[in-house]
Amino acid sequence: MDKCAIITGGGSGIGKAVVEALSREGTNVVVADRDEEKGGRVAREHGGLFVGVDLAAEASCRTLIDKTISRYGRVDILINNAGFQHVAPLEDFPEERWQTMLALMLTAPFLLTKYVWPNMKERGWGRIVNIASIHALVASPNKVAYISAKHGLIGLTRTAALEGGPHGITVNALCPAYVRTPLVENQIADQARVHGLPEEAVVEQIMLKPAAIKKIIEPREIADLTAYLCSEKGRSVTGACWTVDCGWTAQ
Numbered sequence: 001m002d003k004c005a006i007i008t009g010g011g012s013g014i015g016k017a018v019v020e021a022l023s024r025e026g027t028n029v030v031v032a033d034r035d036e037e038k039g040g041r042v043a044r045e046h047g048g049l050f051v052g053v054d055l056a057a058e059a060s061c062r063t064l065i066d067k068t069i070s071r072y073g074r075v076d077i078l079i080n081n082a083g084f085q086h087v088a089p090l091e092d093f094p095e096e097r098w099q100t101m102l103a104l105m106l107t108a109p110f111l112l113t114k115y116v117w118p119n120m121k122e123r124g125w126g127r128i129v130n131i132a133s134i135h136a137l138v139a140s141p142n143k144v145a146y147i148s149a150k151h152g153l154i155g156l157t158r159t160a161a162l163e164g165g166p167h168g169i170t171v172n173a174l175c176p177a178y179v180r181t182p183l184v185e186n187q188i189a190d191q192a193r194v195h196g197l198p199e200e201a202v203v204e205q206i207m208l209k210p211a212a213i214k215k216i217i218e219p220r221e222i223a224d225l226t227a228y229l230c231s232e233k234g235r236s237v238t239g240a241c242w243t244v245d246c247g248w249t250a251q
């Protein structure tokens, strides 16, 4: 029977590329996104199911799993990918924004993992990939909520990996540096505003400064690695925080 994968934030950027990569391999895809237009289009293009949900609202996580089970009867793969960035100094950081970012990028991955767990355990097979960030491993100024949520996601990854091992469930995190998506395009504009620099200077002088390879990563690169982790070839990889960072953390 074909496998079924849920990809949160599958309507754009990295999530969309993961939908394409998994669908190419014959996996049924469930695109969960709050953007009905983009998410719906990606799901239609790949013959999958679209579930329009705001995953920062806890009840949506249950809705997403219920709708997936009622359509496919199973969840084999969960990709916790939905996220967004907000750039502001800590003392001005809006508290409501902190709550939403933690809810989306840490609480939703926890709840979705918890809800798919019994289904994966039943078949003795599961793959969970958390799209973290290089900012799950190191910090930068002005991104307090994002960095806190992503650091927490590594704790979730490692704990779930330990508990999933005996049940054939692998849980891994990917830690990319800058990937060419709308999230990064918005960040370039935000950073330009915060630092009072032109956008090209932000890319060269700030964003790519710590990288050994001076390039923005393509979404397909992250999607290919995700597909590997979700395949049989990735069966011995669990609890890993896999950097794709152009050498950022090598120093």
Ligand code: NAD
Pocket (backbone or CB within 6 Å): 008, 009, 010, 011, 012, 013, 014, 015, 032, 033, 034, 035, 038, 053, 054, 055, 056, 081, 082, 083, 084, 104, 131, 132, 133, 134, 175, 176, 177, 178, 179, 180, 181, 182, 183, 184
């Ligand atoms: P993106 O903005 O292109 O896509 C994010 C998707 O998530 C969008 O379709 C959006 O509608 C959806 N989304 C946002 N909030 C949501 C919510 N509350 N409920 C449901 N869906 C919601 O961004 P991206 O760059 O592809 O980022 C995907 C993930 O990769 C994020 O978790 C991000 O932190 C991580 N990441 C991105 C980069 C990068 O450089 N682009 C680097 C490291 C990690």
